[in-house]
Amino acid sequence: MIKATITFLSLAAVAAVLSVTAVVSVLPVPAVAHHSATMFDQVKTITVEGVVKKFEYTNPHSWLHVDVKNKDGSVTTWGFEAEGPSTLQRSGIRPSDFAAGTKLKISGHPMKDGTPAAIWTEATRADGKRFDPREGFKVK
Amino acid sequence: MKRCPFTQILAGAVATLFGLTLAACSTATPTVEKSAAPQIPQRTKEQMVDLGRQHKTAADLFKALHDEAKGGQRLSPAALPDWSGIYTRVIVPGFPFDPDQPPGGLPPAKLTPEYHSRMLKRIEDVKKGIEWDPISTCSPPGHPRWLTEPFLREFIVTPDQTWLVNEMVNDIRRVYTDGRDHIPEADRYPLYNGDSIGFWDGDRLVVHTNQLQSGIYQRSQPDYTDQVETVEIWYKADDKTLRADVWVYDPPALTEAWFTKQSYAKLDEEGKKLRIRYWHCGENENNSVFQNRQGTTEFRGFTFTK
Numbered sequence: 001m002i003k004a005t006i007t008f009l010s011l012a013a014v015a016a017v018l019s020v021t022a023v024v025s026v027l028p029v030p031a032v033a034h035h036s037a038t039m040f041d042q043v044k045t046i047t048v049e050g051v052v053k054k055f056e057y058t059n060p061h062s063w064l065h066v067d068v069k070n071k072d073g074s075v076t077t078w079g080f081e082a083e084g085p086s087t088l089q090r091s092g093i094r095p096s097d098f099a100a101g102t103k104l105k106i107s108g109h110p111m112k113d114g115t116p117a118a119i120w121t122e123a124t125r126a127d128g129k130r131f132d133p134r135e136g137f138k139v140k
Numbered sequence: 141m142k143r144c145p146f147t148q149i150l151a152g153a154v155a156t157l158f159g160l161t162l163a164a165c166s167t168a169t170p171t172v173e174k175s176a177a178p179q180i181p182q183r184t185k186e187q188m189v190d191l192g193r194q195h196k197t198a199a200d201l202f203k204a205l206h207d208e209a210k211g212g213q214r215l216s217p218a219a220l221p222d223w224s225g226i227y228t229r230v231i232v233p234g235f236p237f238d239p240d241q242p243p244g245g246l247p248p249a250k251l252t253p254e255y256h257s258r259m260l261k262r263i264e265d266v267k268k269g270i271e272w273d274p275i276s277t278c279s280p281p282g283h284p285r286w287l288t289e290p291f292l293r294e295f296i297v298t299p300d301q302t303w304l305v306n307e308m309v310n311d312i313r314r315v316y317t318d319g320r321d322h323i324p325e326a327d328r329y330p331l332y333n334g335d336s337i338g339f340w341d342g343d344r345l346v347v348h349t350n351q352l353q354s355g356i357y358q359r360s361q362p363d364y365t366d367q368v369e370t371v372e373i374w375y376k377a378d379d380k381t382l383r384a385d386v387w388v389y390d391p392p393a394l395t396e397a398w399f400t401k402q403s404y405a406k407l408d409e410e411g412k413k414l415r416i417r418y419w420h421c422g423e424n425e426n427n428s429v430f431q432n433r434q435g436t437t438e439f440r441g442f443t444f445t446k
């Protein structure tokens with residue numbers, strides 16, 4: 001793993017991001033339902049802490065909206081994209097797991113253009129419970 | 141063979157829905173109360189590949205299998221195989237069409253020079269960050285790509301039709317097993333899932349599909365043309381696995397039939413909580429994308445950044 005410097009996010013967002021990691025050894029995880037994932041930098045992973053604003057449990061992709069407080073006191077809403085409801089359910093992620101107001105730390109592959117959005121790869125709630133939306137493709 | 145009350149109920153519902161009755165079905169195919177032993181011999185993968193080479197068209201192969209099966213049987217409601225449950229494709233890293241594609245390698249298909257070049261260009265474009273998937277507009281994947289999508293599936297067997305259901309965009313392939321033929325050639329037009337007819341050979345469903353649209357086998361996979369046709373043999377490989385032996389014919393793109401084995405695993409349904417719901421591809425504007433001037437995928441914008 002190689003730590004990278006953020007150069008593509010807005011200044012306000014920079015302050016909120018806990019870390020950016022470039023991972024060159026991990027295979028890309030495609031967003032397979034509907035569109036290519038080429039808009040995302042799949043060799044980088046960002047992690048932010050915040051509070052769930054809204055969980056769009058929708059097809060073909062779900063979006064978890066997370067309010068992240070910046071150092072200057074402003075708030076940036078990040079969007080974390082995942083698969084649709086049935087795949088999330090298979091990964092153990094239900095709407096009630098991320099009700100509005102839930103505190104969490106969340107990671108994902110960020111958009112290349114600096115928009116505060118990412119492919120959701122992992123989340124850990126304040127109570128310590130960890131969620132991986134990609135688990136939903138496993139056969140159990 | 142197990143009986144399946146659920147599919148028997150569905151058989152009645154389907155017959156009512158479509159104004160079909162078992163008595164009204166006139167076909168020379170014999171009806172069986174219990175499934176007979178399959179007549180088509182078990183073959184190794186290499187023999188399946190050879191079988192594809194021995195027949196120049198999908199229609200020829202389908203006829204040969206029909207002959208081997210001595211015309212097949214028409215199942216009675218009491219003889220339906222149990223394909224109940226929710227399934228999903230057994231995922232292969234990279235989501236290739238052919239599960240035997242080596243990691244990081246090219247699809248094993250024998251592509252014509254033109255379609256081989258297209259494939260290489262697609263891979264180069266992806267390396268440059270250029271990729272556009274035709275289903276990004278919310279159109280269905282179409283067959284044979286239908287075989288590769290990684291979401292939930294159901295298989296509904298009735299005497300006269302079998303429905304192959306893919307959760308994604310509420311996608312249903314109807315396979316007619318009542319002895320009917322394809323639509324006359326002069327009246328055919330391209331369809332996402334084509335026109336599928338089939339017959340039962342014991343508890344194996346043999347299907348021929350034509351009248352398809354052009355498309356791609358999957359992202360980072362080859363193109364196929366509107367001349368593509370398939371022959372499939374569907375069967376329960378074990379209690380938890382449905383398998384399809386698939387031959388794809390597409391003369392402009394393939395120099396010989398592309399044979400693959402597609403596998404679908406039965407899920408545990410998480411205490412009956414796992415269900416297939418209506419899939420509205422356009423329900424969330426945050427998923428709206430377009431193909432930009434560079435030919436790649438771009439979001440139209442997000443509600444959460446406004």
